[in-house]
Amino acid sequence: MADVVLKNVRKSFGKAHVIHGVDLAIKDGEFIVFVGPSGCGKSTLLRLIAGLEDISSGDLFIGNERVNDLAPAKRGIAMVFQSYALYPHMSVYDNMAFGLELAKSSKTTIDAKVREAARMLQIENLLDRKPRQLSGGQRQRVAIGRAIVRDPKVFLFDEPLSNLDAALRVQTRIEIAKLHNDTRATMIYVTHDQVEAMTLADRIVVLNGGRIEQVGTPLELYHRPANLFVAGFIGSPQMNFIACKVSHIGSDGVQVQLPNAGTITVPTSADGVRVGEAVTLGIRPDHVKASPQGTLTGRIELVEELGENHLLYVDVGQGQRLTIREPGDAHHEAGQQVSLSLAGESCHLFRESGEALPFLSEGRTPAPPSPDLSSRAA
Ligand SMILES: Nc1ncnc2c1ncn2[C@@H]1O[C@H](COP(=O)(O)OP(=O)(O)OP(=O)(O)O)[C@@H](O)[C@H]1O
Numbered sequence: 036m037a038d039v040v041l042k043n044v045r046k047s048f049g050k051a052h053v054i055h056g057v058d059l060a061i062k063d064g065e066f067i068v069f070v071g072p073s074g075c076g077k078s079t080l081l082r083l084i085a086g087l088e089d090i091s092s093g094d095l096f097i098g099n100e101r102v103n104d105l106a107p108a109k110r111g112i113a114m115v116f117q118s119y120a121l122y123p124h125m126s127v128y129d130n131m132a133f134g135l136e137l138a139k140s141s142k143t144t145i146d147a148k149v150r151e152a153a154r155m156l157q158i159e160n161l162l163d164r165k166p167r168q169l170s171g172g173q174r175q176r177v178a179i180g181r182a183i184v185r186d187p188k189v190f191l192f193d194e195p196l197s198n199l200d201a202a203l204r205v206q207t208r209i210e211i212a213k214l215h216n217d218t219r220a221t222m223i224y225v226t227h228d229q230v231e232a233m234t235l236a237d238r239i240v241v242l243n244g245g246r247i248e249q250v251g252t253p254l255e256l257y258h259r260p261a262n263l264f265v266a267g268f269i270g271s272p273q274m275n276f277i278a279c280k281v282s283h284i285g286s287d288g289v290q291v292q293l294p295n296a297g298t299i300t301v302p303t304s305a306d307g308v309r310v311g312e313a314v315t316l317g318i319r320p321d322h323v324k325a326s327p328q329g330t331l332t333g334r335i336e337l338v339e340e341l342g343e344n345h346l347l348y349v350d351v352g353q354g355q356r357l358t359i360r361e362p363g364d365a366h367h368e369a370g371q372q373v374s375l376s377l378a379g380e381s382c383h384l385f386r387e388s389g390e391a392l393p394f395l396s397e398g399r400t401p402a403p404p405s406p407d408l409s410s411r412a413a
């Protein structure tokens with residue numbers, strides 16, 4: 036097991052600067068998830084840690100040793116890719132044993148490790164098969180098994196579940212969580228899936244354009260996004276954003292004037308923002324409620340029925356549209372007018388640069404209900 040520390044790590048491919056000075060300290064045994072839009076550098080960062088790419092500048096430490104120049108095989112790392120990359124002509128057993136044979140482990144050690152990993156992953160009955168005789172989920176388990184037998188200090192996973200169907204994804208996600216509990220190895224995991232990120236991570240790293248936007252626990256990022264980017268990226272459906280102006284600053288927070296509607300006081304400090312300044316108000320779809328005495332009115336453009344809840348897309352004028360999540364037993368139809376209430380405590384404010392205004396009492400427990408992850412789309 037090992038800490039992984041990146042200090043001002045940069046990576047360029049020729050003239051293309053891809054990673055711009057990443058600082059990150061991953062604790063021994065921590066489960067870290069990298070998320071961010073396609074092309075933001077998640078895989079590149081994993082490959083730098085694995086040693087599959089050279090670091091252009093900066094330092095990488097694994098377990099207190101600077102490993103910039105250490106060969107991948109000596110870093111104590113095992114990587115699992117989206118494409119399983121199994122040897123097609125070898126049996127499952129031989130695929131899992133191969134790395135240990137290269138390392139000249141004894142036959143009895145290899146056998147014990149392969150069988151133990153196969154037991155953990157429930158693939159003991161598949162050991163004699165060839166990869167082509169396996170389903171995608173089974174192949175991915177073999178790839179994970181191949182990583183486990185090497186007893187790595189650090190596991191790296193690059194979207195390991197994205198080729199699997201929804202049910203298998205859930206099952207394999209639970210197996211990876213168990214694997215982490217059993218081994219307490221450091222794990223770094225890349226995914227596009229909100230549920231995987233929220234459920235697996237001790238901490239999530241949000242990347243954007245080769246830079247870190249924010250690092251925090253899943254609930255910190257959900258309830259206290261540091262900026263508009265993180266606010267919009269974490270949570271599905273996305274947080275709603277409304278352009279508005281500061282109308283008053285008081286001891287209870289910052290009051291904003293909503294377009295064509297009333298005002299809302301959000302319990303944040305103004306932090307240098309003045310009356311009249313443009314800010315963005317953010318509120319999650321779960322925290323906007325259809326209610327007779329709402330602050331805003333709009334017209335329902337579309338209702339998406341998901342069973343346990345409904346998503347309403349509401350046009351509130353001036354080209355702004357809000358997404359609202361309502362209970363599945365609520366009755367709404369496209370074309371209806373609705374009145375919407377937005378509680379100030381559930382709102383976020385962002386200055387024009389995108390940075391979040393700090394909440395007045397950081398000690399308070401977050402008012403919003405916990406995120407309903409079960410109904411999130413992948
Ligand atoms: N070998 C390479 N040569 C040149 N550019 C590269 C190379 N590898 C990656 N890049 C560029 O680096 C950037 C980051 O790529 P990377 O694969 O790390 O993104 P990612 O976050 O993993 O994206 P995705 O979510 O689509 O997998 C991209 O703009 C990509 O085109």
Ligand SMILES: [Mg+2]
Binds near residue numbers: 078
């Ligand atoms: Mg990638």
